[in-house]
Amino acid sequence: MAKFESYMYRCLQLAQLGEYYVAPNPMVGAVLVYDRPKLFSSEVPEKTELILGEGWHQQYGGPHAEPNCLRNAEATHPQGIDYKSCTLYVNLEPCSHYGKTPPCAELIIRKGIGRVVIGSLDPNPQVAGRGVKMMRDAGVDVIVGVLEEECRSLNRRFFCLHEHHRPYVILKWAQTADGFIDVVRTEGKPIVISTPLIKQLVHQQRAENMAIMVGTRTVLLDNPKLLTTHWSGHHPVRITLDRHNVIPLDSHIFSDDAPTIVYRENTNWSFILNDLATRNIHSVLVEGGATLLQHILDTGIYDEVHVEVSNQLLKSDSTSVIEGVPAPVYPKTTKPIMIDGHQIYVARHCVNKF
Numbered sequence: 613m614a615k616f617e618s619y620m621y622r623c624l625q626l627a628q629l630g631e632y633y634v635a636p637n638p639m640v641g642a643v644l645v646y647d648r649p650k651l652f653s654s655e656v657p658e659k660t661e662l663i664l665g666e667g668w669h670q671q672y673g674g675p676h677a678e679p680n681c682l683r684n685a686e687a688t689h690p691q692g693i694d695y696k697s698c699t700l701y702v703n704l705e706p707c708s709h710y711g712k713t714p715p716c717a718e719l720i721i722r723k724g725i726g727r728v729v730i731g732s733l734d735p736n737p738q739v740a741g742r743g744v745k746m747m748r749d750a751g752v753d754v755i756v757g758v759l760e761e762e763c764r765s766l767n768r769r770f771f772c773l774h775e776h777h778r779p780y781v782i783l784k785w786a787q788t789a790d791g792f793i794d795v796v797r798t799e800g801k802p803i804v805i806s807t808p809l810i811k812q813l814v815h816q817q818r819a820e821n822m823a824i825m826v827g828t829r830t831v832l833l834d835n836p837k838l839l840t841t842h843w844s845g846h847h848p849v850r851i852t853l854d855r856h857n858v859i860p861l862d863s864h865i866f867s868d869d870a871p872t873i874v875y876r877e878n879t880n881w882s883f884i885l886n887d888l889a890t891r892n893i894h895s896v897l898v899e900g901g902a903t904l905l906q907h908i909l910d911t912g913i914y915d916e917v918h919v920e921v922s923n924q925l926l927k928s929d930s931t932s933v934i935e936g937v938p939a940p941v942y943p944k945t946t947k948p949i950m951i952d953g954h955q956i957y958v959a960r961h962c963v964n965k966f
């Protein structure tokens with residue numbers, strides 16, 4: 613089992629190379645290992661175990677991890693491969709459907725691969741166990757569930773979309789040491805809480821998620837662009853609410869850089885999540901303001917909370933006349949990590965297991 617796990621960890625490393633490029637598809641990595649010398653002819657050394665090829669799903673719409681892995685193996689072993697003596701490791705069940713590419717399970721059967729070790733089943737209803745069945749019916753030795761928790765966690769956004777028909781929700785805000793996210797204002801700029809490094813990490817988070825959401829007041833007061841400019845990867849789809857039709861059409865959020873969705877009549881959280889799932893959006897990062905964040909916290913339908921707490925106070929003492937916007941209320945159950953002298957709390961919402 614330890615051997616299975618070490619190759620599965622390698623699959624997870626390879627899968628992650630596709631991180632900013634494959635959404636809403638899952639990140640998938642595959643490793644082809646020659647490991648059954650007993651089936652080989654007598655001139656082959658007895659205890660050979662060798663990685664013959666590696667591959668990963670690199671681009672949405674492009675080839676899956678398995679054909680990329682086999683292509684890499686064949687290119688580096690032009691003398692031919694005894695597939696019957698090989699094990700293919702892959703963190704997600706090989707697909708069984710004709711999507712943008714032909715079924716990987718069919719390719720595995722055609723090549724005659726002896727054994728396939730899988731991390732987790734594919735929750736996509738077009739697959740959902742059919743890949744495993746196709747291969748077993750064809751006589752392939754299939755093992756399922758190696759490092760299953762790690763495999764599901766890597767693709768938690770993809771699993772959430774298919775298992776709960778809603779995007780994975782991450783709530784994020786920055787607050788002062790005395791618990792404020794801003795000063796109360798009707799115009800002017802927001803207070804600066806995050807350091808430049810942490811601002812860059814926020815852009816990394818934007819690249820990791822398919823959509824970003826802010827409330828009406830944040831758009832009106834801050835006129836944010838909500839783009840990924842300090843990290844590689846895509847700009848997220850921008851989402852806001854505008855029940856009273858007050859957001860000017862020349863706001864940055866309507867720039868041509870990325871699509872924008874505005875919910876006007878129905879701003880119910882469950883409705884929005886369901887609508888985003890229908891659009892195949894597998895994740896949403898909610899960046900503010902306090903009212904929207906608190907509303908979502910109160911519904912209980914979210915998956916992660918990321919809070920940055922700076923080391924500065926908004927009010928220097930109890931006589932301060934500055935009026936602050938209180939941060940959302942969230943129990944800080946985890947130990948923070950320190951970045952740039954700021955505390956970063958990251959918590960998974962325990963009701964959702966991915």
Ligand code: AOF
Pocket residue numbers: 637638639640641668669673674675676677678704705706707710711712713714716734736739
């Ligand atoms: C695999 N290997 O590397 C990936 C899989 O539109 P398509 O053809 O790219 O299919 C996308 C679906 O295929 C995706 O929703 C998921 O079920 C599966 N992804 N399967 O065998 C891979 N990325």
Ligand code: ZN
Pocket residue numbers: 676677678706707708714715716717
């Ligand atoms: Zn596939």
